[in-house]
């Protein structure tokens with residue numbers, strides 16, 4: 001960067017920091033579950049064979065369209081029935097083919113591939129993994145297709161077990177608000193803020209989120225360049241993001257991480 005551009009660049013970075021902290025602080029105040037989002041509930045990595053989500057109480061009989069389990073490396077959803085995992089539940093709302101216990105881990109999203117409890121208190125859903133695995137996060141959603149927002153779980157607790165008999169609590173949500181045992185980091189908050197931002201943008205713009213964030217980054221760089229700033233570094237960073245995004249091997253969490261990195265680069269936060 002040229003010396004003459006130093007002052008404007010400082011102003012830009014300061015503005016980016018303010019925006020980022022505003023998003024993080026907003027999330028810190030309230031982290032409710034969202035029906036259409038993949039709601040991540042992280043906890044300390046540890047070995048388990050059984051992962052149970054206790055639904056202590058809900059406003060109505062709760063619905064979950066998919067229960068996913070991940071290890072610290074992310075990537076593969078360990079809970080998938082196609083991987084040998086078994087789903088079970090405390091109860092099932094009878095009489096609806098689209099609501100089944102097996103739909104908890106069939107890998108398909110939306111109300112038509114979901115589970116609904118028969119009651120609203122002390123219900124639970126469970127995944128039994130085919131063998132002990134190191135797990136560190138569950139992800140639940142009500143209707144990832146965004147058509148239904150009712151039947152949201154209220155108080156939620158994630159419990160793990162090695163034998164299906166002795167359980168240990170690893171994360172809790174009270175009244176739909178995330179209160180993990182471990183403190184949330186700024187990165188945790190930013191990821192949640194960006195995820196919610198993306199859910200809002202999806203309602204007005206069906207563009208692939210990866211394409212959108214790189215396009216926005218391009219537009220921002222162009223605007224900054226138009227103000228006389230040296231943006232060669234940012235342009236090179238964008239080119240690198242585009243090169244990585246073009247790789248057909250980039251899928252799942254790796255693709256989500258790339259989108260997050262690009263979104264964060266668009267509004268940088270000083271280390």
Ligand SMILES: [Ca+2]
Nearest residue numbers: 065103108113
């Ligand atoms: Ca499902």
